[in-house]
Amino acid sequence: MIGEVERYLLNKIKEDGAIHMTLIDPEDVTPRSASTTAREAEECQSSAIMIGGTTLVSTMHLDKVVKAVKSVVEIPVILFPNNITGISKYADAIWFMSLLNSSDPYFIAGAQVLGAPLVRKLGLEPIPMGYIIVGEAGAVGVIGRACSIPHNKPELAASYALAAQYLGMRFVYLEAGSGAKQAVSKEMIRAVKNVLEVPLIVGGGIRTGQHAKEAVAAGADIVVTGTVLEESSSRKEIKERIMRIIEGIKEGVNRRYRR
Numbered sequence: 001m002i003g004e005v006e007r008y009l010l011n012k013i014k015e016d017g018a019i020h021m022t023l024i025d026p027e028d029v030t031p032r033s034a035s036t037t038a039r040e041a042e043e044c045q046s047s048a049i050m051i052g053g054t055t056l057v058s059t060m061h062l063d064k065v066v067k068a069v070k071s072v073v074e075i076p077v078i079l080f081p082n083n084i085t086g087i088s089k090y091a092d093a094i095w096f097m098s099l100l101n102s103s104d105p106y107f108i109a110g111a112q113v114l115g116a117p118l119v120r121k122l123g124l125e126p127i128p129m130g131y132i133i134v135g136e137a138g139a140v141g142v143i144g145r146a147c148s149i150p151h152n153k154p155e156l157a158a159s160y161a162l163a164a165q166y167l168g169m170r171f172v173y174l175e176a177g178s179g180a181k182q183a184v185s186k187e188m189i190r191a192v193k194n195v196l197e198v199p200l201i202v203g204g205g206i207r208t209g210q211h212a213k214e215a216v217a218a219g220a221d222i223v224v225t226g227t228v229l230e231e232s233s234s235r236k237e238i239k240e241r242i243m244r245i246i247e248g249i250k251e252g253v254n255r256r257y258r259r
Helices: 004-016 031-043 059-070 105-122 139-143 154-166 186-193 209-218 235-258
Strands: 019-024 048-051 077-079 093-099 125-133 171-175 200-203 222-225
Touching: 004 019, 004 125, 019 031, 019 235, 031 048, 031 059, 031 235, 048 059, 059 077, 093 105, 093 171, 125 154, 154 171, 154 186, 171 186, 186 200, 186 209, 209 222, 209 235, 222 235
Parallel strands: 019 048, 019 222, 048 077, 077 093, 093 125, 125 171, 171 200, 200 222
Antiparallel strands: none
C-alpha cells in the first residue's frame, strides 16, 4: 500500500517533472551541521532529505542527526540505510531497498528480513526500491559486495531495472557511488527509463547544474546529491550549489518536454 510520503513524492514528480533530494551522511556531520544543510536544502526547494551512508555509524548518533533535521524542516526525512543499523524511529519513511547486483545474498534480502520487523514496530513508512550500483561505485560497492555494472553496458542496467519493476519495487535507483568521478551516463539513464514505468532515481558524481540537467533530460525523475554539499565550506556555498543543481533539474525537464 502506498503511504503518505511515497504519494507526496509521486505527486511532486508529476507536478514538477523531476525533483531533487538532498543526501546527508550521518558519519560526516554533527546534528547541528546536518540541520543547517537540511534547512538550506528546503529553502532551495529540495523535495526531501535522505539520511544514510556507506560507513558504519552509531544508532545513537543517527537518531540525533535525524531528530535535528526533523526539527527544522517540513519536507519528508527518508532513511537511506546501509544496514539494519541505519534505522531510526524519528524519520518519516525508509527506502526499503535491495542491492540487486550484490554478490552477497545478505544485501539482496538478508538485511531486509532482519529489518522488516523493526520497520513495522517503529511505524516507519517503507518505500520499496531496487538499488543498482554502477561504475567505480566506491565504498558502497565494496561494503555491498556489488558486481558493479560498467558504464558502457546500459542494456545490463536496464535488465536489472526491469527485474526490479517486475519484482514489485516502486522505485529504481542508479547509484554511481558517493564522490564518484563519473556520474551515470545519459545513455544508461535513457536505456533504463525506456523500460521503466516506475520513477527512476539517479545519484553519485552529480556535482553541477549541467550534470543534473543531462540526467533529467535523459529520464531521471529524482536527482540525489550529497558529496557536493559536504565539500561546501559555508551556508552560502551550500545554498548556491543546491540552487544550481535544482536549476539544472528544471532546465532538464524543459529540454525533455521540448523533444
